[in-house]
Amino acid sequence: MAQAAETKKRGKTKDHATLDHNAGREPLMRAWHDMLLIRRFEEKAGQLYGMGLIGGFCHLYIGQEAVVVGMQMALGQGDEVITSYRDHGHMLATGMDPKGVMAELTGRSGGYSRGKGGSMHMFSKEKNFFGGHGIVGAQVSLGTGLAFSNWYRNNDRVSVTYFGEGASNQGQVFESFNLAALLKLPVVYVIENNKYGMGTSVERASASRDLSKNASPWGIPGAQVDGMDVMAVHEAAEVAVAHCRAGKGPYLLEVKTYRYRGHSMSDPGKYRTREEVQKMRSERDCIEGARHRLETLGVEEAEFKAADDEIKRLVQEAADFAQASPEPDPKELWTDVLVEG
Numbered sequence: 001m002a003q004a005a006e007t008k009k010r011g012k013t014k015d016h017a018t019l020d021h022n023a024g025r026e027p028l029m030r031a032w033h034d035m036l037l038i039r040r041f042e043e044k045a046g047q048l049y050g051m052g053l054i055g056g057f058c059h060l061y062i063g064q065e066a067v068v069v070g071m072q073m074a075l076g077q078g079d080e081v082i083t084s085y086r087d088h089g090h091m092l093a094t095g096m097d098p099k100g101v102m103a104e105l106t107g108r109s110g111g112y113s114r115g116k117g118g119s120m121h122m123f124s125k126e127k128n129f130f131g132g133h134g135i136v137g138a139q140v141s142l143g144t145g146l147a148f149s150n151w152y153r154n155n156d157r158v159s160v161t162y163f164g165e166g167a168s169n170q171g172q173v174f175e176s177f178n179l180a181a182l183l184k185l186p187v188v189y190v191i192e193n194n195k196y197g198m199g200t201s202v203e204r205a206s207a208s209r210d211l212s213k214n215a216s217p218w219g220i221p222g223a224q225v226d227g228m229d230v231m232a233v234h235e236a237a238e239v240a241v242a243h244c245r246a247g248k249g250p251y252l253l254e255v256k257t258y259r260y261r262g263h264s265m266s267d268p269g270k271y272r273t274r275e276e277v278q279k280m281r282s283e284r285d286c287i288e289g290a291r292h293r294l295e296t297l298g299v300e301e302a303e304f305k306a307a308d309d310e311i312k313r314l315v316q317e318a319a320d321f322a323q324a325s326p327e328p329d330p331k332e333l334w335t336d337v338l339v340e341g
């Protein structure tokens with residue numbers, strides 16, 4: 001275990017102290033664009049679901065876009081991402097092709113899992129996206145495993161492991177914290193606290209009131225972040241990623257966010273009021289917030305409109321592709337089942 005205790009020297013990230021979001025509108029404009037792409041994509045997925053073109057589970061991310069976009073801004077080439085079933089935003093943020101994601105949602109052969117995985121089970125080796133996991137909390141151990149492999153290979157990569165506040169009390173999450181702290185693994189744990197796990201509010205499910213402290217018994221530093229403010233997420237992400245990359249071990253972020261839609265596509269929504277949802281939408285929306293800030297930086301209506309039109313075009317192209325792509329051949333039932341050694 002001598003190696004375990006040793007702090008491995010890793011490469012450096014950008015110095016977060018030099019980040020000045022007011023200095024340029026470009027990073028914020030890019031963030032606004034990326035959040036809007038996710039939202040428009042999700043709105044379209046909701047429509048296709050309503051038309052019966054998407055079957056099975058489908059968990060929309062609408063409202064939470066600032067979390068993945070802010071986190072992704074701090075990541076570099078080779079860094080890895082893993083998350084739960086609420087995963088379309090994470091895929092798009094890592095740069096996966098909207099066409100391939102939408103075609104997977106419709107169960108077509110042009111999808112990332114050739115139509116055999118659906119909404120919750122998509123992966124991209126090329127973009128270092130490791131899924132897409134339907135078992136609540138399972139990806140936390142897997143994300144810790146990714147970090148273990150990076151630590152073992154002594155490379156420079158950081159693994160970002162997302163999970164919900166509902167998942168945060170799973171036993172395997174605490175087991176993961178222990179191993180990650182013991183070996184100083186380069187993993188950023190991101191709790192996306194959207195206040196509800198299905199129909200159960202965090203207050204009813206969690207004795208811990210400050211989830212960013214949940215890993216403190218293992219000495220893992222944590223911070224709470226406003227997840228409706230993409231630049232606040234970005235700033236916190238820079239600190240967390242730099243910590244991991246410097247070989248100091250894991251870091252925990254509790255990002256406070258909100259989902260506007262139901263847990264999945266069938267959710268009667270009895271556990272919260274319409275007013276609560278409406279209040280978040282009208283007062284705290286991450287895309288609107290970024291837009292207001294951009295307006296004060298001089299961005300004009302025409303620029304927003306042009307970008308939105310282009311995003312709508314991309315999303316429509318993805319939807320068309322997803323409907324035109326053929327269903328998987330029945331022979332595909334026998335592929336990707338077993339990896340031959």
Ligand SMILES: Cc1ncc(C[n+]2csc(CCOP(=O)(O)OP(=O)(O)O)c2C)c(N)n1
Nearest residue numbers: 086134135136164165166167194196197198
């Ligand atoms: C091990 C396990 N238990 C229960 C479920 C059923 N389930 C699916 S999602 C969910 C709620 C998880 O909530 P949270 O972690 O807050 O994520 P969110 O849906 O809010 O993104 C539950 C209990 C499951 N899929 N896996």
Ligand SMILES: [Mg+2]
Nearest residue numbers: 164165196197
């Ligand atoms: Mg939740």
